[in-house]
Amino acid sequence: MAEPMLHVDGLQKAFGALQATDGVTLTLMPGEIHALIGPNGAGKSTLIKQIAGGLAPDAGRIWFDGREVTALGTPARARAGLGRTFQISSLAMEATVLQNAVLGAMGRAGSAWRFLRPVMRDAELVEQAQAALQRVGLTDHAATRTAELSHGQRRLLEVAVALTLQPKAFVMDEPMAGLGASGSKRMTSFLDGLRREAPILLVEHDMDAVFALADRISVLVYGKIIATGTADDIRADPQVRTAYLGEEDAA
Amino acid sequence: MTPILLIEQVLNGLQSGITLFLMAAGLTLIFGVMGLINLAHGSLYMVGAFAAAAVAGWTGSFVLALGAALAAAAAAGMIIEMVVIRRLYDRDHLDQVLATFALILIFSEGTRWVFGSFPLYLDVPAALSGPVTLPGGILYPSYRLLIIVIGLLIALGLFQLIARTRIGIQIRAGESDREMIAALGVDISRLYTIVFALGAALAGLAGALVGAIQSVQVGMGEPVLILAFVVIVIGGIGSIKGALVGALLVGLTDTLGGVLLPLLFGLFMDPSSATTIGSALASMSIYILMALVLLFRPTGLYGGA
Amino acid sequence: MRRETILNTLLYLAMPVAAALALALDEPFLITLITRAAIFALAAVGLNLALGLGGLVSLGHAAFFGIGGYAMGILAHHAQTYTPVIDSWIVLEGTKSMPVIWLVAIVSSALAALAIGALSLRTSGVYFIMITLAFGQMFYYFAISWPAYGGEDGLSIYVRNDFPGLNTLDPMQFFALVFAILSAVLWWMGRLARAPFGLALSAARQNAERVETVGLGPFRLRLVAFVISGAVTGLAGALFADLNRFVSPTMFSWQMSGEFIVFIVLGGVGRLFGPVAGAMLFVLLEHLLSPVSDFWLIYVGAILLLVVLFARGGLIGSLAGREVAHG
Numbered sequence: 001m002a003e004p005m006l007h008v009d010g011l012q013k014a015f016g017a018l019q020a021t022d023g024v025t026l027t028l029m030p031g032e033i034h035a036l037i038g039p040n041g042a043g044k045s046t047l048i049k050q051i052a053g054g055l056a057p058d059a060g061r062i063w064f065d066g067r068e069v070t071a072l073g074t075p076a077r078a079r080a081g082l083g084r085t086f087q088i089s090s091l092a093m094e095a096t097v098l099q100n101a102v103l104g105a106m107g108r109a110g111s112a113w114r115f116l117r118p119v120m121r122d123a124e125l126v127e128q129a130q131a132a133l134q135r136v137g138l139t140d141h142a143a144t145r146t147a148e149l150s151h152g153q154r155r156l157l158e159v160a161v162a163l164t165l166q167p168k169a170f171v172m173d174e175p176m177a178g179l180g181a182s183g184s185k186r187m188t189s190f191l192d193g194l195r196r197e198a199p200i201l202l203v204e205h206d207m208d209a210v211f212a213l214a215d216r217i218s219v220l221v222y223g224k225i226i227a228t229g230t231a232d233d234i235r236a237d238p239q240v241r242t243a244y245l246g247e248e249d250a251a
Numbered sequence: 252m253t254p255i256l257l258i259e260q261v262l263n264g265l266q267s268g269i270t271l272f273l274m275a276a277g278l279t280l281i282f283g284v285m286g287l288i289n290l291a292h293g294s295l296y297m298v299g300a301f302a303a304a305a306v307a308g309w310t311g312s313f314v315l316a317l318g319a320a321l322a323a324a325a326a327a328g329m330i331i332e333m334v335v336i337r338r339l340y341d342r343d344h345l346d347q348v349l350a351t352f353a354l355i356l357i358f359s360e361g362t363r364w365v366f367g368s369f370p371l372y373l374d375v376p377a378a379l380s381g382p383v384t385l386p387g388g389i390l391y392p393s394y395r396l397l398i399i400v401i402g403l404l405i406a407l408g409l410f411q412l413i414a415r416t417r418i419g420i421q422i423r424a425g426e427s428d429r430e431m432i433a434a435l436g437v438d439i440s441r442l443y444t445i446v447f448a449l450g451a452a453l454a455g456l457a458g459a460l461v462g463a464i465q466s467v468q469v470g471m472g473e474p475v476l477i478l479a480f481v482v483i484v485i486g487g488i489g490s491i492k493g494a495l496v497g498a499l500l501v502g503l504t505d506t507l508g509g510v511l512l513p514l515l516f517g518l519f520m521d522p523s524s525a526t527t528i529g530s531a532l533a534s535m536s537i538y539i540l541m542a543l544v545l546l547f548r549p550t551g552l553y554g555g556a
Numbered sequence: 557m558r559r560e561t562i563l564n565t566l567l568y569l570a571m572p573v574a575a576a577l578a579l580a581l582d583e584p585f586l587i588t589l590i591t592r593a594a595i596f597a598l599a600a601v602g603l604n605l606a607l608g609l610g611g612l613v614s615l616g617h618a619a620f621f622g623i624g625g626y627a628m629g630i631l632a633h634h635a636q637t638y639t640p641v642i643d644s645w646i647v648l649e650g651t652k653s654m655p656v657i658w659l660v661a662i663v664s665s666a667l668a669a670l671a672i673g674a675l676s677l678r679t680s681g682v683y684f685i686m687i688t689l690a691f692g693q694m695f696y697y698f699a700i701s702w703p704a705y706g707g708e709d710g711l712s713i714y715v716r717n718d719f720p721g722l723n724t725l726d727p728m729q730f731f732a733l734v735f736a737i738l739s740a741v742l743w744w745m746g747r748l749a750r751a752p753f754g755l756a757l758s759a760a761r762q763n764a765e766r767v768e769t770v771g772l773g774p775f776r777l778r779l780v781a782f783v784i785s786g787a788v789t790g791l792a793g794a795l796f797a798d799l800n801r802f803v804s805p806t807m808f809s810w811q812m813s814g815e816f817i818v819f820i821v822l823g824g825v826g827r828l829f830g831p832v833a834g835a836m837l838f839v840l841l842e843h844l845l846s847p848v849s850d851f852w853l854i855y856v857g858a859i860l861l862l863v864v865l866f867a868r869g870g871l872i873g874s875l876a877g878r879e880v881a882h883g
Contacts, residue, residue: 073773078770079771090765091766103770111752115753288682288685288686350865355814361851364854480689530701
């Protein structure tokens with residue numbers, strides 16, 4: 001069996017009396033989309049933060065690309081090849097769309113320590129940034145100020161910035177949120193192709209997208225993973241039905 | 252150094268710490284409740300001192316002078332809150348810094364205009380001008396002792412106010428969740444004005460109390476303001492308890508550093524360079540204390556995460 | 557050309573044109589006044605890198621201004637008294653050479669900025685403002701209580717320091733020197749804002765999380781910005797001391813730090829020429845108002861208050877009519 005790209009083992013995180021992450025163990029294998037689902041308040045965002053490096057776990061370890069990254073911060077994990085998108089768009093709003101993408105390309109080149117030459121005249125960085133914008137269909141908006149983008153376009157830009165890093169794995173927090181039906185469909189087919197470049201750990205509320213895309217699904221409830229398996233396994237799992245899908249049926 | 256001298260210096264440190272607390276408590280409340288950094292807090296200290304000196308000059312009564320200090324500073328605080336400060340709550344810190352810096356210029360020059368550039372003197376009341384004998388035969392100026400007592404009583408009153416009273420509950424609610432107190436039907440803009448005026452009154456009182464020990468002059472507020480900032484950084488923003496602990500630490504460090512460091516260096520240096528190096532280092536001691544707190548607890552001793 | 561570019565060009569040319577006019581009218585005092593504005597502008601241009609681009613509201617930049625000033629004062633004092641600065645296992649002589657003084661001013665203020673920045677950048681927001689203010693005050697009290705270099709009275713230097721090939725005592729030549737430095741720094745700051753470092757620093761101001769997620773550390777970006785910023789303000793301090801041939805602890809005072817911020821905001825935050833416009837406006841106000849009233853600062857306070865409350869783009873923002881400045 002291949003080595004997992006990302007391996008989380010026994011992660012624990014508590015906020016006071018609240019056990020937000022309770023012994024989570026999961027893997028992300030090369031080439032797969034591993035979806036992480038769960039009801040609101042299940043601790044998905046807390047888990048993602050710990051994986052990306054923004055929050056230190058109380059216990060447990062994280063390996064990425066064959067080395068332990070538990071002690072590393074967000075920038076170091078990003079440099080190691082972990083590409084992340086946020087649930088709420090996290091972009092430099094006053095900068096242009098292209099500048100945001102160039103920032104990602106700079107991160108990949110590993111250097112901001114240049115103090116003279118205008119970055120937007122760096123052909124190599126701009127080319128990488130343009131290529132990423134083209135893949136998500138934002139080329140026409142390259143010169144637009146990011147604050148002027150629509151909500152859906154910002155989601156696409158998030159993905160484009162992650163692409164410029166050419167990461168070894170993606171961690172995506174609700175990339176479909178607020179996209180609307182057609183946008184959701186386009187993003188779904190885009191992610192479908194993306195998994196061949198790098199595996200994706202996908203947190204998503206859009207169940208159609210999850211069941212269409214995911215090779216494996218893990219269900220998080222009250223900080224615990226109660227089931228992991230294929231879409232069919234999860235649909236059939238009685239525990240999941242009561243804890244999670246049951247609510248969806250009722251709604 | 253004799254133990255009696257040491258105790259005297261400790262008391263001096265307490266006295267300067269407790270006046271710092273009066274400044275810092277208002278600042279930290281205003282920051283905690285309204286999220287505002289107020290550089291003009293030192294001006295309110297000055298307003299209190301000038302009001303006290305003027306009223307003491309006219310009436311000869313120290314009690315009236317203290318009352319005037321409280322009233323003038325609270326009124327000045329209320330006016331600037333309603334005219335300027337409330338426009339700043341939603342602004343970023345840079346705007347707050349600048350607008351309150353502008354207020355300092357206006358207050359300072361305005362005071363110079365009215366009272367002139369020469370310092371005023373506020374006399375300690377005759378009844379308190381002598382020393383009292385403390386247990387152990389220590390003679391200590393009764394006025395300074397009174398400052399310590401008043402300060403401690405006010406600290407106690409503030410803790411009670413915040414823990415027990417209706418307004419205190421509103422203040423605590425305001426610190427944690429502004430929307431909630433609006434939902435509870437509290438008139439926020441009135442609450443803010445009251446908190447600001449309360450902070451201003453405490454600053455004015457501090458100015459009047461200290462004004463009787465030092466001279467009353469334009470610009471007297473800002474060094475105290477900066478010390479109060481050091482207190483808040485050490486104690487943690489928004490915490491009254493932190494302000495008290497921080498203020499006493501800063502007061503004691505500053506006073507004892509100035510006395511002890513030259514003595515310490517005197518152990519292995521000639522007296523004149525010991526005095527030079529010792530007092531130069533003493534002038535930096537509270538900032539070194541602040542740097543140490545920052546290294547180990549960047550949000551202060553009682554600050555949140 | 558954009559309106560702001562035209563305005564910047566006019567602002568830039570205003571100083572040498574005014575200086576040339578003053579020379580023609582034989583008003584050396586006015587040249588000195590313009591030189592003063594140029595030096596204040598330089599100090600604020602330094603601060604603007606941290607404050608405008610990096611979003612770091614430092615209320616302690618007078619520390620670097622003063623360190624630059626004392627670098628000049630101490631070196632020149634030892635040179636004019638023919639005593640070495642350090643006389644132990646190494647001997648370090650004083651100097652009257654401006655380039656050497658500038659280098660010392662830049663290096664020592666950069667080191668101070670590194671130490672202050674490393675501590676205060678562990679925090680943010682209001683804490684950062686209070687801590688930088690406090691560290692600035694620390695230098696002020698240290699300068700007062702350290703008697704070797706004049707303590708509270710400061711240090712006087714009898715003759716302005718030397719620059720190869722120039723007569724620095726001639727006001728116009730000294731102005732030209734200061735203006736050349738201001739031009740070079742403005743040019744660099746303009747480049748810096750567009751360079752990779754500038755983009756990353758500006759992105760860190762807007763969204764630190766974003767910068768981390770692409771693998772760059774906001775703390776290090778801000779620290780480097782703070783150090784460069786302090787060094788430029790330190791250089792301005794050395795020039796200011798040379799202009800007055802005098803240094804004193806007031807260069808360290810918190811009012812000085814406040815005034816630097818005022819220059820930036822009067823001119824327009826985050827704009828390359830904002831500090832230049834602000835410093836010129838301030839010196840002009842000082843010149844026009846101080847003969848009218850002893851309490852002229854009251855008017856400055858009122859103007860400042862109005863600008864903050866009602867004209868948030870500052871002078872350049874109001875004239876160029878574009879709210880958002882950062883690019």
